[in-house]
Amino acid sequence: MNKTELVNAIAAESGLSKTDSKKALAAFISSVTKALKEGDKVALIGFGTFAVSERSARTGINPSTKKAIKIEAKKVAKFKAGAELAEAVK
Template sequence: MNKTELIEHIAKSADISKAAAARSLDAVIDAVTTSLKNNDSVTLVGFGTFSVGERAARSGRNPRTGEVIKIKSAKVPKFRAGKLLKDAVN
């Protein structure tokens, strides 16, 4: 399912226009993104938790030259599925 299909599904399920569904989805994505930028987590009970993790600095290898390179530490978004979502999938 892509974003367009998700918007269509939201519009049909909530009995709203596709434009309203698109605005709602964009607002949710924006809220999650803003929270993660501020190092906050977002918990949707039953669905899951979005959080920010730290990836440590490490050394890697350039596949073309074989040269050892240093990879900087980075913040990465993480998602941990909630119980209801896990149960629905299984």
């Protein structure tokens, strides 16, 4: 499902117009992004949790040259499914 299909699904489920559904999705994405940038986590009970995790620096291998390279430490966004979502997907 891409973004357009998701907007259409939100509109169908909620009874909102496609324009309002697109605005709601954009607001959700913006709010989650802002919270993660500030170091907060976003927990939606039954759905899942968005959080920031730190990856430490490590040594990797360049597949074309087979030489060791240093991979910098960085922060990554992670999502952990909640119990209801995990059960629904089973």
